[in-house]
Amino acid sequence: MSHLLEVKNLEVRFALRFGDLTAIDGVSFTLDKGERLGLVGESGAGKSVTGFAIINLISKPGYISRGHILFDGENLAELPGEKMRDIRGNRISMIFQDPMMTLNPVLTIGTQMCETLMAHRNISRKQAEAVALEKLRKVYISSPEQRLSQYPHEFSGGMRQRIVIAIALLTDPALIIADEPTTALDVTIQAEIMDLLLELCASEDMGLILITHDLGVVSRVTEKIAVMYAGKIVESGPTENIITDPLHPYTKGLIRALPDPERRGQGERLQQIPGTMPTLTALPRGCSFHPRCEIKGGICEKEIPESRAVKGQKREVACHMAENPSPPPVYEREGA
Amino acid sequence: MNSRQTEKILSVRNLVKHFDISGGFLEQLAFEKGKIIRRHTVVKALNNVSFSIAPGEIFSVVGESGCGKSTLARTAIGLYPPDSGEVFFGGERIDHLSPRQMLPFRARMQMIFQDPYASLNPRMTVRQILEEPVFFHRPGISRAEAGDRVAAVMEQVGVDPQWAGRYPHEFSGGQRQRISIARALMVDPEFIVADEPISALDVSIQAQILNLLMEAREKRGLTYMIITHDLSVVAHISSRVAVMYLGSLCELSPADQMFDHPRHPYTRALLSAIPRLGSKKKHIRLTGEVPTPIRLPSGCVFHGRCPYADARCKTEIPLPLSPEPGIITACHGLEEGRIPLSPE
Ligand SMILES: Nc1ncnc2c1ncn2[C@@H]1O[C@H](COP(=O)(O)OP(=O)(O)OP(=O)(O)O)[C@@H](O)[C@H]1O
Ligand SMILES: Nc1ncnc2c1ncn2[C@@H]1O[C@H](COP(=O)(O)OP(=O)(O)OP(=O)(O)O)[C@@H](O)[C@H]1O
Numbered sequence: 092m093s094h095l096l097e098v099k100n101l102e103v104r105f106a107l108r109f110g111d112l113t114a115i116d117g118v119s120f121t122l123d124k125g126e127r128l129g130l131v132g133e134s135g136a137g138k139s140v141t142g143f144a145i146i147n148l149i150s151k152p153g154y155i156s157r158g159h160i161l162f163d164g165e166n167l168a169e170l171p172g173e174k175m176r177d178i179r180g181n182r183i184s185m186i187f188q189d190p191m192m193t194l195n196p197v198l199t200i201g202t203q204m205c206e207t208l209m210a211h212r213n214i215s216r217k218q219a220e221a222v223a224l225e226k227l228r229k230v231y232i233s234s235p236e237q238r239l240s241q242y243p244h245e246f247s248g249g250m251r252q253r254i255v256i257a258i259a260l261l262t263d264p265a266l267i268i269a270d271e272p273t274t275a276l277d278v279t280i281q282a283e284i285m286d287l288l289l290e291l292c293a294s295e296d297m298g299l300i301l302i303t304h305d306l307g308v309v310s311r312v313t314e315k316i317a318v319m320y321a322g323k324i325v326e327s328g329p330t331e332n333i334i335t336d337p338l339h340p341y342t343k344g345l346i347r348a349l350p351d352p353e354r355r356g357q358g359e360r361l362q363q364i365p366g367t368m369p370t371l372t373a374l375p376r377g378c379s380f381h382p383r384c385e386i387k388g389g390i391c392e393k394e395i396p397e398s399r400a401v402k403g404q405k406r407e408v409a410c411h412m413a414e415n416p417s418p419p420p421v422y423e424r425e426g427a
Numbered sequence: 428m429n430s431r432q433t434e435k436i437l438s439v440r441n442l443v444k445h446f447d448i449s450g451g452f453l454e455q456l457a458f459e460k461g462k463i464i465r466r467h468t469v470v471k472a473l474n475n476v477s478f479s480i481a482p483g484e485i486f487s488v489v490g491e492s493g494c495g496k497s498t499l500a501r502t503a504i505g506l507y508p509p510d511s512g513e514v515f516f517g518g519e520r521i522d523h524l525s526p527r528q529m530l531p532f533r534a535r536m537q538m539i540f541q542d543p544y545a546s547l548n549p550r551m552t553v554r555q556i557l558e559e560p561v562f563f564h565r566p567g568i569s570r571a572e573a574g575d576r577v578a579a580v581m582e583q584v585g586v587d588p589q590w591a592g593r594y595p596h597e598f599s600g601g602q603r604q605r606i607s608i609a610r611a612l613m614v615d616p617e618f619i620v621a622d623e624p625i626s627a628l629d630v631s632i633q634a635q636i637l638n639l640l641m642e643a644r645e646k647r648g649l650t651y652m653i654i655t656h657d658l659s660v661v662a663h664i665s666s667r668v669a670v671m672y673l674g675s676l677c678e679l680s681p682a683d684q685m686f687d688h689p690r691h692p693y694t695r696a697l698l699s700a701i702p703r704l705g706s707k708k709k710h711i712r713l714t715g716e717v718p719t720p721i722r723l724p725s726g727c728v729f730h731g732r733c734p735y736a737d738a739r740c741k742t743e744i745p746l747p748l749s750p751e752p753g754i755i756t757a758c759h760g761l762e763e764g765r766i767p768l769s770p771e
């Protein structure tokens with residue numbers, strides 16, 4: 092069976108004054124119809140850049156230097172601009188981390204929503220407005236009829252975020268890339284929005300890539316996870332396995348840093364992973380995680396760990412020392 | 428000047444802020460029952476909100492998206508003029524000041540905006556963004572001294588100072604959020620309003636930033652007003668918590684009281700929604716029409732969703748009352764004693 096999306100060996104670089112910066116380094120994953128993938132990792136790990144690369148929206152000093160992105164059999168990395176515009180915002184929607192990447196500050200949201208829809212569908216303004224209202228209700232915008240004539244700055248932060256989600260849903264896309272879609276939302280509305288996305292994956296076979304730093308949300312919504320660190324996927328596999336039995340020391344650290352609601356207050360310090368993620372222009376030799384790693388061995392400072400399969404499980408880990416990894420070549424990619 | 432306000436760093440009294448979103452004249456016209464009428468659409472974002480913050484406090488404001496938290500923050504520090512009500516800062520009334528008269532207050536209070544993208548000028552490098560408030564509020568400072576300060580503050584928020592020459596779009600979302608926190612720390616403010624300061628950050632950096640803010644409080648006696656939807660953070664750091672619903676204050680209590688004995692029915696609903704990792708408990712579903720500040724419910728704004736609502740709740744607006752010193756609630760059911768106190 093062919094995948095809805097196959098990202099292989101993706102590399103993204105930014106040409107800067109003092110040389111190239113590799114933001115994404117050999118990222119590979121697949122997504123099937125109706126499947127839900129969580130992309131997690133610390134700030135600056137390369138999650139958003141991965142999302143931008145999929146819809147071919149890496150701009151000027153940046154470029155895709157290697158790899159391919161197959162969507163429905165077409166390589167998006169090489170698709171001419173015109174054909175890409177047909178896919179972007181139509182069959183693939185991205186919910187940007189920055190709502191103002193979607194919203195035009197000088198247009199009312201009614202105009203923006205209708206124009207988006209009319210650019211991709213042969214429908215009237217009246218019909219487009221009806222769809223817009225339906226989607227705004229789905230994301231719990233109150234009094235949507237009156238809101239259509241408002242400008243983006245007249246909404247609250249969380250409302251803007253929900254309007255961007257409504258815009259992404261307008262064209263009933265086959266794939267949604269949702270980059271931190273609910274950071275500004277309280278738990279109740281956040282849960283409702285996640286339920287809405289889950290429902291669309293189940294009923295419309297929509298694929299979902301959920302980019303977030305919130306492991307709680309990821310564990311509720313996704314069926315598989317890829318953990319990124321300094322531009323690479325360091326661990327990937329079924330959500331359940333990764334949350335309950337993380338193998339990579341970085342993933343372990345992320346899970347341990349979660350606040351425990353039973354132990355609130357009294358200046359309880361959260362367990363931090365010691366140190367910070369290195370700057371991409373000054374990556375350490377060997378495994379980029381080794382300066383912060385508790386289980387590193389001598390090899391970690393010299394050799395970059397390859398991603399390898401974990402015996403008996405459909406998961407991969409890129410760590411020299413993680414327990415249980417089988418030797419490199421035995422992994423078979425499904426459908427390869 | 429009465430003495431009660433001078434011991435407070437910030438006091439707001441009966442703040443009201445409405446936004447007219449009727450649009451142009453033609454857009455306001457509507458046809459109703461055979462007649463042309465002119466219709467005004469008004470968002471009632473803040474309705475009679477009062478509270479005071481004492482020096483050194485960490486005062487949190489919580490409530491669902493769109494309930495008026497950011498509007499409250501902006502009105503409180505003089506970015507929006509209130510429609511009515513009063514704002515006092517350090518005992519002085521500031522809500523009616525001209526921008527010029529406001530200047531000396533500007534350096535004493537800083538705001539970390541909810542939207543780090545919109546609040547960072549895309550045409551300025553991070554160094555320029557961070558130096559700007561320093562040169563503005565301390566004109567005598569030398570270039571070298573400002574530069575040192577930039578490097579030190581960038582280091583503190585975990586962004587490599589070598590990147591100071593770059594533009595905001597070259598940073599990731601979380602890095603930009605940290606730059607807007609750095610900007611607020613550049614001058615030495617007495618009071619910081621932080622609107623969702625850590626929502627785009629992962630837990631390990633959240634902890635780092637929170638620890639940094641708490642450290643600044645201990646060292647320099649800073650006072651904070653923090654807006655966040657993350658209730659576990661609120662429980663963790665706040666001294667007092669204000670709960671808002673549709674532009675009204677429902678409850679104001681010390682944080683431990685609030686979390687151990689929530690009083691107002693809305694506070695109880697809000698706290699019951701805190702997710703616990705691993706628990707598969709379904710959240711409380713939102714039902715019915717989404718409440719809107721454009722057509723405010725009559726009486727208590729929460730009555731449509733409240734399990735204790737009765738006839739009085741539907742008609743009469745509950746006033747803020749203090750059942751115990753330090754606690755304020757606005758609820759008829761609590762006042763009448765017909766709502767059982769929540770068990771621990
Ligand atoms: N236009 C650009 N020019 C230069 N560097 C960039 C550019 N865009 C991103 N980067 C760098 O690429 C790295 C990855 O950024 P990305 O936005 O993907 O991070 P992220 O994982 O989404 O983090 P966050 O959780 O903070 O949003 C960062 O170090 C960032 O500074
Ligand atoms: N400049 C404005 N013009 C018109 N309406 C506005 C303006 N600013 C805010 N509003 C309205 O006021 C209400 C409250 O908005 P506010 O930004 O204060 O909410 P909030 O509690 O901060 O929500 P969130 O958690 O989503 O950020 C919303 O209905 C919003 O549309």
Ligand code: SF4
Nearest residue numbers: 727733740758759760
């Ligand atoms: S005043 Fe009435 S409706 Fe409002 S919260 Fe109290 S009991 Fe519920």
Ligand SMILES: [Mg+2]
Nearest residue numbers: 139188599600
């Ligand atoms: Mg990002």
Ligand SMILES: [Mg+2]
Nearest residue numbers: 247248497541
């Ligand atoms: Mg807000």
